[in-house]
Amino acid sequence: MTELRPGDASLLRKVNTQATLRALRREGVATLTQLGRITGLSRQTVEAVLDELGERGYVKEVPPDEGAMGRPARRFGFRADAGHVVGVEVGGDTIVAALADLGGEVIAWERAEVDADAAAHERLDAARRACLACVDGAGIARTRVWAVAAGTSGIVDRTGRVSLSITLPGWTGVDLAGLAGRWFGCTALAANDANLAALAEHWRGSARHASDVVYVMMGRRVGAGILIGGRLHPGRAGAAGEIGTLRQVGWEDAARELVKDASAAEVFEAALRGDRDARRRVDRYAETLAIGASALALAVDPDLLVLGGGHARVGDVLLEPVRRHLAELCVSVPEVVASTFGDEGVALGAVRLALSHVEQEILGL
């Protein structure tokens, strides 16, 4: 069950500290007795642990609850504002930055436009400005940002470098994590946008109850992200989910065909009205999506397939034909749902990634 290194009594304290902190974070505010019940520890132990956590700044005492029976219990709350994380999507034409506290609550958003043809350094600068503006605007000191994560299209390796980008000019080779780390002088991570969007769905979206998830992100290109056991599965080189590069799948020009002479919104609307040609085009698009998705689904056999990106909001007009085609292609047909988040998903997933890093490295969870 556990790959824990052996140790002495201090290990015990560490384990109990982590469990208590987890419980308190989940509860928000709790009394010693409550935490004891939750964790299974004695009140005294919980108290000792909380003292320590209080000294470290992660926990504060809050005024006791009034009107209850018996002696009022001291109440403790997780100090979500002890630190912050920033998540940012560095997209083709937009930048979305989010600032969140340690509780995962997003405090501030910041958006910026960026020219699709902008050079790498311009794009990076726009991202940097957006992140700084986001933090400054919320009145948070820059030094209180403990981690940054960035999501972008293309293949991002495990060091956070963009090892291949097709859509963004000069983007291949950019050390995204390395550069983002300098913005706040903290650790930084970078990952593929579809992967992060998947993470966001698993965190607070449609994939909350799924463990293995395939997220198909529809945009100018179609990409995919994979979660295995609730965790990011980037693959050896960060290329997991890149099924679109397989010519047989046809993801490369799926979007182009959909919007031959009209905007995507128009096509979907027409299809919804019953327009024959539009229906056919949507169906073709759905079939193409389904072929690639089925390849992923057959490979991974996920609990859930999430459709996200720009076209996801049209809902059943697109979902229904995708489901239909998928059912024909897969042995084991996963549930198909639309993404919960609009264009905030990637940044939100980046927040989650940064938060996970903080939890692991700093809080020691």
Next chain:
Amino acid sequence: MTELRPGDASLLRKVNTQATLRALRREGVATLTQLGRITGLSRQTVEAVLDELGERGYVKEVPPDEGAMGRPARRFGFRADAGHVVGVEVGGDTIVAALADLGGEVIAWERAEVDADAAAHERLDAARRACLACVDGAGIARTRVWAVAAGTSGIVDRTGRVSLSITLPGWTGVDLAGLAGRWFGCTALAANDANLAALAEHWRGSARHASDVVYVMMGRRVGAGILIGGRLHPGRAGAAGEIGTLRQVGWEDAARELVKDASAAEVFEAALRGDRDARRRVDRYAETLAIGASALALAVDPDLLVLGGGHARVGDVLLEPVRRHLAELCVSVPEVVASTFGDEGVALGAVRLALSHVEQEILGL
């Protein structure tokens, strides 16, 4: 890092016991001081832990080493013979059973032929007999078998039932794990054969140093198994890796085309000699394999791709063209190697699966 439940001091002992047992199992035989160095625990603690393990029957003291300097140290050994596991491949025309001790050492093999058209109950009976013969022949009491695992072609769900089998008559719906459990009156597991073969390669074969592995099993049908993080990834319904069912991939009749009018061995040999037609046919076969494999590789982006099954032993005649085609299809090209094991891989993987179960459930590792 750890999702450990909090606890009192006895948790500490549990953790340390596990660590010590792990170390001793790896070392085979060791002194207290050695184990202390390895685990980082004090000699006294190791001694107390070993006492306990000795009482439980997992550890025995062995004669001290002679001829060494200083006072001879007591030496302890893992009692690999404290329990046993059985792994069995229930194949289309052969049954391979293996009996192993807790150290993972295979003590006995047993093979049996079975008619390809045999009914499910005949096949099951043959498997049962092979397993029992394997255990009886080795002189091990049947009650000392702690777990059984079976591998078979087709989709096996997480309860160990064959939910879909294309090749074996009447095989769909068979509760393989449930039935195998009755053979020895112990817990039983069942999984897809390619998955188990992958596990075997990761355990003791070509995939020892890889964490994410795709195993492509070439036989009458082509199947695939996936390891993520060194662990089996069966997927929600056990259908992970079933990329072959995608028509575009063409795995369904790859084997048939290869052996149109000659045996596979003949074709490979002719290709090796330089025969044009044979070369073309091998190349076509390799391309078909590569298309499906690339779909899996693109989805999962594994560290390693292992080619196994009957044709794997021909080596580079097949590997080279597969590598070539794969390189054209994949963004991130994994290393490609041949399987280490012949037709023992599945049974060996089953042993590993059973062993993992024992380690987790019984030894509490």
Next chain:
DNA sequence: CCGACATACGTGAAATGGTTACATAAGTGA
């Protein structure tokens, strides 16, 4: 306002498990 009740807090004793330090035992080699 007061007593009954409920609930939380505080303290000390005891159990568990682990470590360090040091004396002692049991071999090898000249």
Next chain:
DNA sequence: TCACTTATGTAACCATTTCACGTATGTCGG
């Protein structure tokens, strides 16, 4: 036989947790 080397045995001590029990501090009903 004696020096040397390495392992063992024992005792003192530390960290962490739990349990038991008395005390503090609120609400509620008269």
